Amino acid sequence: MSPPRLEILQDLPTRVTLKLSGDWCIGMGIPGVDMVENWLNTAPRCREIEFDCHELSRWDSLLLTFLTRLIRLCGERGIGLKDQSLPSGVRGLLALASAVPERQDALREVQPAGWLVALGQQTLRFSRDFINLAEFTGETCLAFGRLLLGRARMRARDLFALIQECGPNALPIISLIALLVGMILAFVGAVQLKLFGAQIFIADLVGLGMAREMGAMMTAILMAGRTGAAYAAELGSMTVNDEIDALKTSGFSPMEFLVLPRILALFLTIPFLCLYADVVGIFGGALVASGLFDISFSEYQVQIQNRLRMVDFEVGVFKSAVFGILVAVAGCMRGLQCQRNATAVGLATTSAVVTGIVFIVISDAVMTLIVTALNVFKR
Amino acid sequence: MAYDHFVIQQDVNFAVRRGEIFIIMGGSGCGKSTLLRHLIGLKAPEQGRVFFDGKDLWAAPPRERDALLLKMGILYQSGALWSSMTLAENIALPLTAHTRLQRAEISELVALKLSLVGLAGFGDYYPAEISGGMQKRAALARALALEPEILFFDEPSAGLDPISARRLDELILHLSESLGCTAIIVTHDLASILEIGGNSIFLDAESKTIIARGPPRWLRDHADHPTVRDFLQRGQPINAAQEDHQGSPATPPSIPFTKP
Numbered sequence: 001m002s003p004p005r006l007e008i009l010q011d012l013p014t015r016v017t018l019k020l021s022g023d024w025c026i027g028m029g030i031p032g033v034d035m036v037e038n039w040l041n042t043a044p045r046c047r048e049i050e051f052d053c054h055e056l057s058r059w060d061s062l063l064l065t066f067l068t069r070l071i072r073l074c075g076e077r078g079i080g081l082k083d084q085s086l087p088s089g090v091r092g093l094l095a096l097a098s099a100v101p102e103r104q105d106a107l108r109e110v111q112p113a114g115w116l117v118a119l120g121q122q123t124l125r126f127s128r129d130f131i132n133l134a135e136f137t138g139e140t141c142l143a144f145g146r147l148l149l150g151r152a153r154m155r156a157r158d159l160f161a162l163i164q165e166c167g168p169n170a171l172p173i174i175s176l177i178a179l180l181v182g183m184i185l186a187f188v189g190a191v192q193l194k195l196f197g198a199q200i201f202i203a204d205l206v207g208l209g210m211a212r213e214m215g216a217m218m219t220a221i222l223m224a225g226r227t228g229a230a231y232a233a234e235l236g237s238m239t240v241n242d243e244i245d246a247l248k249t250s251g252f253s254p255m256e257f258l259v260l261p262r263i264l265a266l267f268l269t270i271p272f273l274c275l276y277a278d279v280v281g282i283f284g285g286a287l288v289a290s291g292l293f294d295i296s297f298s299e300y301q302v303q304i305q306n307r308l309r310m311v312d313f314e315v316g317v318f319k320s321a322v323f324g325i326l327v328a329v330a331g332c333m334r335g336l337q338c339q340r341n342a343t344a345v346g347l348a349t350t351s352a353v354v355t356g357i358v359f360i361v362i363s364d365a366v367m368t369l370i371v372t373a374l375n376v377f378k379r
Numbered sequence: 380m381a382y383d384h385f386v387i388q389q390d391v392n393f394a395v396r397r398g399e400i401f402i403i404m405g406g407s408g409c410g411k412s413t414l415l416r417h418l419i420g421l422k423a424p425e426q427g428r429v430f431f432d433g434k435d436l437w438a439a440p441p442r443e444r445d446a447l448l449l450k451m452g453i454l455y456q457s458g459a460l461w462s463s464m465t466l467a468e469n470i471a472l473p474l475t476a477h478t479r480l481q482r483a484e485i486s487e488l489v490a491l492k493l494s495l496v497g498l499a500g501f502g503d504y505y506p507a508e509i510s511g512g513m514q515k516r517a518a519l520a521r522a523l524a525l526e527p528e529i530l531f532f533d534e535p536s537a538g539l540d541p542i543s544a545r546r547l548d549e550l551i552l553h554l555s556e557s558l559g560c561t562a563i564i565v566t567h568d569l570a571s572i573l574e575i576g577g578n579s580i581f582l583d584a585e586s587k588t589i590i591a592r593g594p595p596r597w598l599r600d601h602a603d604h605p606t607v608r609d610f611l612q613r614g615q616p617i618n619a620a621q622e623d624h625q626g627s628p629a630t631p632p633s634i635p636f637t638k639p
Contacts, residue, residue, distance in 0.1 A: 027479065062488070103499070106500040339507075
């Protein structure tokens with residue numbers, strides 16, 4: 001490839017010929033329009049520019065950008081451009097490019113926002129978020145009302161598929177995490193208790209911890225990451241594909257058809273998952289106690305039976321049911337609020353997990369306060 | 380061409396000359412889009428070869444194949460603009476990745492490509508903010524980004540109103556004439572086929588091979604195969620024959636009106 005060259009030849013005081021030669025292609029350093037501009041400054045009488053392209057071998061869009069800049073320059077200075085000697089393809093493309101003038105009303109000015117503006121926008125966003133949550137909660141309650149009256153439109157088949165997905169299919173990961181949490185609780189506690197020769201209380205620690213708090217909490221956090229995120233991604237991509245709109249126009253309420261079965265599925269399965277996690281966690285504690293701290297399985301079992309009462313499990317299971325509803329609400333809400341592009345689906349998913357976990361922690365704090373105030377665990 | 384031993388098309392032999400507008404047509408489900416995927420390097424054919432400038436696309440080592448693919452510009456059926464980027468970013472991305480141009484040069488090229496497709500000034504818009512026809516044109520601008528030697532179009536007029544579809548056809552025609560690049564268009568849009576097609580092949584789902592080849596207008600009048608003739612003459616109104624005898628009615632037929 002030969003480098004692109006531009007020669008400026010003055011034939012008459014009022015006319016200039018630009019001789020283009022070589023390859024005017026992307027990747028070659030192209031002469032700038034400023035060269036012509038400087039030259040025109042020294043020849044103020046020039047009124048016309050012609051081209052000589054006999055030695056121009058190859059060209060692409062880079063020649064076109066040079067020419068569009070030149071056209072703009074000549075327009076500003078009232079100089080005529082004779083393009084007859086340009087290659088016909090170039091003339092065609094230039095005509096095409098100027099066929100639709102730039103829409104001035106389409107242009108956007110992006111102004112960098114100051115910190116005060118950003119703070120204001122964040123505050124507004126937060127309050128809008130709060131209103132959206134209230135609206136969504138209200139709509140969910142209405143949908144539940146219609147379900148109780150037997151007027152909600154949802155498919156039982158969907159509900160069973162969702163229960164299968166967030167119940168039995170979640171067992172492997174729940175088993176692993178609950179077992180490890182039980183073992184960690186036992187180990188951390190036992191190291192301290194051993195100082196007083198009170199290793200047997202590992203059973204109390206693990207049993208009460210799992211049943212009242214950790215079983216429900218860990219299950220809910222897992223479900224937020226697993227099921228809540230899936231709900232948001234699924235509803236989000238349905239929004240992107242107009243499927244939600246199609247449901248609405250076909251006379252189905254997305255709240256009844258999509259949100260209700262999801263909330264119900266989590267609400268119905270998570271108490272069982274929580275109970276299962278409690279049992280597996282306590283078993284994990286037993287493994288550590290018998291393996292590392294000389295407590296036999298039967299001693300551990302007797303201690304658990306003496307210490308744990310039904311109410312400990314009931315509180316945990318109740319909490320988990322509340323967490324289940326909140327996780328499902330967070331997932332569905334973020335999914336339905338999703339914008340119409342691929343990035344938004346990712347953001348909706350992230351936001352569903354974060355919102356779900358925030359809901360879990362806040363509601364747990366509130367429920368723990370209430371349970372303490374009501375003296376539920378009093379013997 | 381096959382999916383899991385299910386043969387879609389066989390003995391598909393054809394050549395496309397440089398600079399021509401080549402149409403791959405056929406009814407729904409005949410394998411047009413699959414053939415396109417073989418041609419643009421997305422799916423290897425079960426058997427057979429695809430030659431581009433004398434080089435076998437599927438036998439070439441990966442690096443060489445990538446270089447060949449860069450010479451192709453592709454307009455997907457849905458536009459396939461990256462939704463998280465503005466139109467300008469969509470067009471600039473291939474340029475930043477595959478050329479050593481400065482940022483200012485790239486933004487000038489982006490403005491040029493947008494003005495070529497009639498979207499000057501829309502660079503800061505996201506795909507979701509513009510209409511379907513504009514998305515198609517923006518996608519065409521992206522396909523043109525790397526100065527392709529060959530342009531592929533998958534159902535370019537799908538989902539467009541007749542006026543936008545016609546404008547897009549004219550744009551394709553102008554661009555391929557001015558740029559001198561080859562265009563391969565997969566479509567079953569009759570108006571486009573007859574309007575801009577220079578040469579064509581017709582794929583048939585039943586016999587699983589090419590049943591006609593040649594310029595579409597010629598095929599419309601002279602094709603031997605009844606399917607091809609039916610397909611290409613479908614543009615005539617159904618009642619054309621009757622109306623020719625009776626003359627077109629001067630007033631539109633009245634529609635019975637009933638009170639609700």
